[in-house]
Amino acid sequence: EPEVTQTPSHQVTQMGQEVILRCVPISNHLYFYWYRQILGQKVEFLVSFYNNEISEKSEIFDDQFSVERPDGSNFTLKIRSTKLEDSAMYFCASSRTATVEDTQYFGPGTRLTVL
Amino acid sequence: DQQVKQNSPSLSVQEGRISILNCDYTNSMFDYFLWYKKYPAEGPTFLISISSIKDKNEDGRFTVFLNKSAKHLSLHIVPSQPGDSAVYFCAASGDYGGSQGNLIFGKGTKLSVKP
Numbered sequence: 001e002p003e004v005t006q007t008p009s010h011q012v013t014q015m016g017q018e019v020i021l022r023c024v025p026i027s028n029h030l031y032f033y034w035y036r037q038i039l040g041q042k043v044e045f046l047v048s049f050y051n052n053e054i055s056e057k058s059e060i061f062d063d064q065f066s067v068e069r070p071d072g073s074n075f076t077l078k079i080r081s082t083k084l085e086d087s088a089m090y091f092c093a094s095s096r097t098a099t100v101e102d103t104q105y106f107g108p109g110t111r112l113t114v115l
Numbered sequence: 116d117q118q119v120k121q122n123s124p125s126l127s128v129q130e131g132r133i134s135i136l137n138c139d140y141t142n143s144m145f146d147y148f149l150w151y152k153k154y155p156a157e158g159p160t161f162l163i164s165i166s167s168i169k170d171k172n173e174d175g176r177f178t179v180f181l182n183k184s185a186k187h188l189s190l191h192i193v194p195s196q197p198g199d200s201a202v203y204f205c206a207a208s209g210d211y212g213g214s215q216g217n218l219i220f221g222k223g224t225k226l227s228v229k230p
Contacts, residue, residue, distance in 0.1 A: 004158070033217070042119075043159065043204060043220040056217055091158050100147035100208045101166070104218065106158030 002026040004107035006092050012113045013082055021077045021110045023092030032075045033093040033104060034067065036060070043091065049075065050098065082114045118142045119207050121221035128228050134192040136224050138205030141186065146209040149218065150179060150190045153202045162203075163190070195228045202226070 005024045013019050025032050034046040048055040049067050057065075066078045075094075079086055089111050093104040120139045128134045138148075146167040151159035165172040165179045165188065172179050178191045192199055205221040 006158075035218075035220075042117075042222040043206075043218075045217045045219070048217055058217075093158075101164070103161045103164075106151075106160070108156065108158045 002105075004092055004094055004105050006090075006107035006110050008110060009108065010111045010113070012115065015084055015114055016081050019079050019082055019112065021079075021090050021092075021112070023075045023077070023094075023107055024073050025075055025092065025094030026105055027073070029094035029096050029105075031055070031095045031098050032067075032069070033095075034077045035091045035093065035106075036088040037091065037109075038085075038088045046077075048098070055098070079112075082112075084114050087112055087114045117221075118145075119205055119219050119221040121205055121224050123224050124222070125225040125227070128195045128226065130197055130228055130230050131194045134190075134195045134199065134226055134228065136190040136192075136203050136205075136226065138188050138190075138221055139186055140188075140207050142207070142209075142219075143186070144209050145207040145219075147207065148179070148181060148188050149206045149208070150177075151204040151206060151220075152199075153204060153223070159204055167209075192226075195226075197228045197230050200226055200228045 007022045032049045037043045047057040047061045064080050089109040091109045092107045095102045095104045149164040150162040152162045153159045163177045181188045202223040202225045204223045206218040
């Protein structure tokens with residue numbers, strides 16, 4: 001069964017450093033998403049991406065964040081200058097369409113720890 | 116700003132009995148609701164969904180009930196099995212001013228099914 005994959009599974013970085021989280025969405029999916037979950041909190045939407053453009057972003061997704069689809073398979077989330085409060089699980093998801101009925105499939109997540 | 120609320124952080128049920136997980140929402144523009152299940156070290160996995168035009172949707176052991184007037188939905192698992200032990204997230208979506216497909220999650224309920 002196709003699945004969303006994410007690398008690395010755990011990333012440790014120093015505050016102020018740049019990190020890139022990588023995702024490989026399901027191959028025939030066209031819509032991509034990043035969510036995050038701070039420990040003990042709810043899963044929060046960050047950004048959606050379609051046709052090489054951001055479709056929507058939340059207020060969490062400020063200028064420190066960017067997303068890119070550098071090739072036909074990868075979808076990346078970059079945090080330019082990490083802060084302590086960026087420590088969280090980051091989940092990538094993908095779906096065939098953006099309709100609500102179309103299931104979003106989530107990857108296993110990357111645990112980001114900012115020291 | 117908790118638009119989707121799961122007020123029970125945990126629930127313990129005996130194997131074979133019914134598990135009932137509850138979820139409340141505040142935004143009347145939500146028109147699609149989903150339940151995701153999450154095991155440790157994995158991403159959320161889609162379980163079942165319901166459109167606001169329905170009040171019940173059933174899939175095997177899982178049934179979701181929607182009470183629009185009360186802005187309340189519940190997930191019933193009958194019979195509960197030890198393998199159902201996981202964190203269950205309620206999520207909502209709809210044309211509430213954002214684009215469809217961006218999910219608003221609750222904080223989750225940790226279900227433990229005891230043999």
